Amino acid sequence: MSGFVPGDSFLADCPARLAVELIADKWTVVVLAGLSKGSVRHGELIGGISRKVLTQTLRRLESHGLVRRHAYAEVPPRVEYELTALGATLIDPIHALTEWARANGDAVLDALDAHSDPLAQPG
Numbered sequence: 001m002s003g004f005v006p007g008d009s010f011l012a013d014c015p016a017r018l019a020v021e022l023i024a025d026k027w028t029v030v031v032l033a034g035l036s037k038g039s040v041r042h043g044e045l046i047g048g049i050s051r052k053v054l055t056q057t058l059r060r061l062e063s064h065g066l067v068r069r070h071a072y073a074e075v076p077p078r079v080e081y082e083l084t085a086l087g088a089t090l091i092d093p094i095h096a097l098t099e100w101a102r103a104n105g106d107a108v109l110d111a112l113d114a115h116s117d118p119l120a121q122p123g
Helices: 015-023 028-035 051-063 091-116
Strands: 067-072 078-083
Touching (some): 028 067, 051 067
């Protein structure tokens, strides 16, 4: 028995599940953390992500009310992104997750190495 009952937070039709799926995306937490210090231009936000994927991530976060896009009427065009009040509520949990990752990252890698080592597998 799963232990879930109708109305539980992680059922498919529950808003909490939608929120978890949104923040579980590979780039969401990284982008939100990048915006945690204030307004940032697209190209200055984070490295290691393609322009296309960054744009898709920012649009998704904007459509869910976590990020605000501000386009300035300038030449050349300038666009900046910032957290909304709702997006800012995720910064403390993101910092907690970051600290957990720093404290436990080596243990996670060790477990992964042990699991992928064929000699460590019971045969």
